[in-house]
């Protein structure tokens with residue numbers, strides 16, 4: 001008997017004649033119905049759409065199991081070899097071999113779910129996830145706003161993609177918004193510093209998904225506007241921005257004998273807080289901030 005775990009794979013379903021099944025590993029398995037399933041089977045280079053009639057629905061099965069005798073009866077040749085592979089053929093044509101996984105032979109079979117749930121599975125939870133109609137719009141949204149021509153080719157290059165190609169892609173507001181170009185920001189020549197330490201740009205970046213061996217997940221940059229001398233510090237958290245700034249400021253001022261005049265950053269909370277403001281004010285450093293959502297004004301550090 002062919003056993004299938006998932007009720008969504010049944011294209012026909014009947015609760016009559018469901019019987020307990022004795023299996024090699026699990027003792028007795030309860031089945032709740034039987035019906036027909038459809039799937040794509042891949043053997044070597046062959047990609048076949050197969051119909052599995054009279055499958056038993058066994059929700060507690062550990063695996064979907066194909067029945068060798070049912071396959072034989074439908075015209076399949078199944079040849080178990082001593083090198084632990086199984087050669088499959090259909091109506092006299094050899095298709096390819098599949099390897100043994102432990103004591104079982106694993107067939108690459110992708111079940112095609114039925115779009116309507118079978119009556120036995122129509123619990124409220126399942127009814128809430130009934131499949132949406134497959135349209136170009138849906139695939140456009142699922143695949144990161146893929147273009148219409150690319151979607152139209154999908155059914156030739158991917159498994160399990162189907163859609164109604166007669167309904168054209170509708171106008172997508174997100175695509176229109178995303179493709180609007182931003183006007184260029186011109187950097188103002190007059191603002192350029194004429195000396196080292198006249199203006200320092202700063203920005204912080206993170207959290208970075210991969211943490212360093214010393215638990216650092218942010219970095220802060222300090223950039224001198226005139227010389228483009230750059231200092232980068234790794235931080236464990238954003239609140240270490242002030243101590244990084246204090247250290248870099250002391251180092252640069254001490255080495256050059258000059259004083260920092262202007263500190264420019266965006267409006268990040270690591271810069272705009274009482275402690276940072278006090279540190280700048282007590283050193284007589286003017287703070288300049290870029291306007292919200294105008295990162296270009298903090299362009300050099302960004």
Ligand SMILES: [Zn+2]
Pocket residue numbers: 140145146172173174175
């Ligand atoms: Zn779009």
